[in-house]
Amino acid sequence: MNMLRRTALILPPYLWLLMLFLVPFLIVFKISLSDIELAIPPYTPTYDPEKGIWDLLSQLDFENFIFLSEDSLYFKAYLSSLKIAIISTFLTLLVGFPIAWAMARAADHWRPTLMMLVILPFWTSFLIRVYAWKGILSQEGYLNQMLMNIGLISDPLVILNTNIAVYIGIVYTYLPFMVLPIYATLEKLDESLNEAAVDLGCTRTSAFWLVTLPLSKPGVIAGCFLVFIPALGEFVIPELLGGSNTLMIGKVLYQEFFSNRDWPVASAVAVILLLILIIPIILFQKNQEKQEAGQ
Amino acid sequence: MTSTDAAAVPADFAPWENADEKPLIEFQNVTKRFGDFTAIDNLNLQIYEREFFALLGPSGCGKTTLMRMLAGFETPTEGTILLGGQDMAPIPPNKRATNMMFQSYALFPHLSVADNIAFGLKRDGIPKADIDARVDEMIRLVQLGQFAKRKPHQISGGQRQRVALARSLAKAPKLLLLDEPLGALDKKLRQETQFELMDIQEKTGTTFVIVTHDQEEAMTVASRVAVMDHGKLIQVDTPAGIYENPNSTYVADFIGDVNILEGHAAKSDAGCQITWAEGQPAINSNCGTDLSGKVHFAIRPEKITVSADKPTDKPNVLQGKVHDIAYLGNISTYHVRLSNGQIIKAQSANNRRLSRRSFTWEDDVYLSFTDTAGVVLAE
Numbered sequence A: 001m002n003m004l005r006r007t008a009l010i011l012p013p014y015l016w017l018l019m020l021f022l023v024p025f026l027i028v029f030k031i032s033l034s035d036i037e038l039a040i041p042p043y044t045p046t047y048d049p050e051k052g053i054w055d056l057l058s059q060l061d062f063e064n065f066i067f068l069s070e071d072s073l074y075f076k077a078y079l080s081s082l083k084i085a086i087i088s089t090f091l092t093l094l095v096g097f098p099i100a101w102a103m104a105r106a107a108d109h110w111r112p113t114l115m116m117l118v119i120l121p122f123w124t125s126f127l128i129r130v131y132a133w134k135g136i137l138s139q140e141g142y143l144n145q146m147l148m149n150i151g152l153i154s155d156p157l158v159i160l161n162t163n164i165a166v167y168i169g170i171v172y173t174y175l176p177f178m179v180l181p182i183y184a185t186l187e188k189l190d191e192s193l194n195e196a197a198v199d200l201g202c203t204r205t206s207a208f209w210l211v212t213l214p215l216s217k218p219g220v221i222a223g224c225f226l227v228f229i230p231a232l233g234e235f236v237i238p239e240l241l242g243g244s245n246t247l248m249i250g251k252v253l254y255q256e257f258f259s260n261r262d263w264p265v266a267s268a269v270a271v272i273l274l275l276i277l278i279i280p281i282i283l284f285q286k287n288q289e290k291q292e293a294g295q
Numbered sequence B: 001m002t003s004t005d006a007a008a009v010p011a012d013f014a015p016w017e018n019a020d021e022k023p024l025i026e027f028q029n030v031t032k033r034f035g036d037f038t039a040i041d042n043l044n045l046q047i048y049e050r051e052f053f054a055l056l057g058p059s060g061c062g063k064t065t066l067m068r069m070l071a072g073f074e075t076p077t078e079g080t081i082l083l084g085g086q087d088m089a090p091i092p093p094n095k096r097a098t099n100m101m102f103q104s105y106a107l108f109p110h111l112s113v114a115d116n117i118a119f120g121l122k123r124d125g126i127p128k129a130d131i132d133a134r135v136d137e138m139i140r141l142v143q144l145g146q147f148a149k150r151k152p153h154q155i156s157g158g159q160r161q162r163v164a165l166a167r168s169l170a171k172a173p174k175l176l177l178l179d180e181p182l183g184a185l186d187k188k189l190r191q192e193t194q195f196e197l198m199d200i201q202e203k204t205g206t207t208f209v210i211v212t213h214d215q216e217e218a219m220t221v222a223s224r225v226a227v228m229d230h231g232k233l234i235q236v237d238t239p240a241g242i243y244e245n246p247n248s249t250y251v252a253d254f255i256g257d258v259n260i261l262e263g264h265a266a267k268s269d270a271g272c273q274i275t276w277a278e279g280q281p282a283i284n285s286n287c288g289t290d291l292s293g294k295v296h297f298a299i300r301p302e303k304i305t306v307s308a309d310k311p312t313d314k315p316n317v318l319q320g321k322v323h324d325i326a327y328l329g330n331i332s333t334y335h336v337r338l339s340n341g342q343i344i345k346a347q348s349a350n351n352r353r354l355s356r357r358s359f360t361w362e363d364d365v366y367l368s369f370t371d372t373a374g375v376v377l378a379e
């Protein structure tokens, strides 16, 4: 009975994972081992009930993965994605931490409002918000107009279609993912810990470095992963805000799928992206477990 | 320290009686307001070096606020606080020679027990070897040897409390502030720790200010006790002084058990007489000051003798019936109802087995006490 109940309890999440993660992954993995073909679907082999599963499996090979390793474009794209994801995660942390800190220190009755303001952008379409940045960052955009009006610059800055625009886009889009976990740890932080540090001879600043910051580490780590993981495979932001020389694996993936219609290579790119992401995902999981154990 | 002497301070330690003695801490007309709420109301207080000073009072009376002003986390709205003759107002908390043990302990969860204790020392730029030596000493003092490497969440509540104590002691502050330090401990551990605290105080010579809800604790550890109410000091005196000579019914009632009778005082040959109820004999007492008119007579239950036969040698004898008996093990409290309905509590030691007790419910008994047993209070 007990056994049955436990199974019933854990079954739904496992089924969910199976249906929405494992099955799609296996399908993509299978395509990545196939060959390109001008057909619908654009790859071969496909499952033929008459020939059976073994015939299908015997036609699969790692050709596409070998191809990826031979063309340096892919390697560069992965590397560049990593770089952009790391830098933008760091920038998001720089912007997000002070926001979270200020929220945690705000008067109690302000906090729900501030929380709301952080979440509010999610109520508008992500695509529209990224498009809006085009209007802000372009050479005739609001930002340049404003800077020129107040006389800070005389010629418009080129921001749109550069990596800087991508950083701005990622920081803007993923900020809540950074702010919320950090806020959650800071909010739980007992103010008397800070007072104790000051009482023992710290200045307010050193109390921050020695007490507040170390104690917010789990939140910082969680926030960084929550930004880094989606940023690594980001497509919309580099596509809309980045320039032609912004190289990100998400864009490569898109091109392979839709421009080249080379599904097998695109799938191989996706599989490798996933393998790269598994490392931070596992680290993230470890961090969460440690945080729970610490409480 | 003699084995029978429980107090941490020698019996003749009474700097507050010496006009030449300079207080370590001096509150001069200190008022603290939060908005329009007055938490501390025009308070004057001197605390002397090496004192073990206890703050006692009901919840919300301003004890923590007083401590936080000493530590520097709150600034007085009006008045001055002097430490060693120096105005504390411009000195930030991290520059004060005070350390506070927080009611919540406020241990740093990311640091080990040893690192928690070393935290304050490291801020002073002391050489590492000296820090280690001092931390070792502190750990030995609070007997936490085998827990030095553990994190706060890996030790028990009582052990955490000792870590907090060790951490606040480590810097050998001139003044140590303890905000309900033993509140979370069970009675036995609390008593042990009280004696430990007194021992530490004796060894280090630090001045202690302790906040407590527990009057027994205040009586045990303190050289002087301050009873507070609504941001004011009602009485500041030695534990014995507070207990034997409360200056108001509030203090008499707050500390220990007491019978309070309302009456009118008039001078008599031997002292004064208090007429207090129709059909009851007047109480003979020696009113210390020239009290007259409406007064309160306060007498502790243990000062009243219960007997079956009418005593002949006591100046005050009342008659009543045993209404209730509260058996407390070593003592029993008898609730005796007088003919006018007034209930008087009297206590006597249970030096006989329960079954051989002299009186039981509804027995007629006599209550007697001497003319110095009670105090006469104006309010």
Ligand SMILES: Nc1ncnc2c1ncn2[C@@H]1O[C@H](COP(=O)(O)OP(=O)(O)OP(=O)(O)O)[C@@H](O)[C@H]1O
Pocket (backbone or CB within 6 Å): B034, B037, B039, B057, B058, B059, B060, B061, B062, B063, B064, B065, B066, B213
């Ligand atoms: N920061 C604050 N803002 C407003 N009111 C406060 C503040 N701190 C304390 N008070 C008020 O001042 C009064 C005294 O508070 P305090 O904490 O000193 O009480 P306490 O004597 O320590 O009580 P307890 O025994 O319950 O700890 C309380 O009525 C409290 O509500």
Ligand SMILES: [Mg+2]
Pocket (backbone or CB within 6 Å): B063, B064, B065
């Ligand atoms: Mg308090």
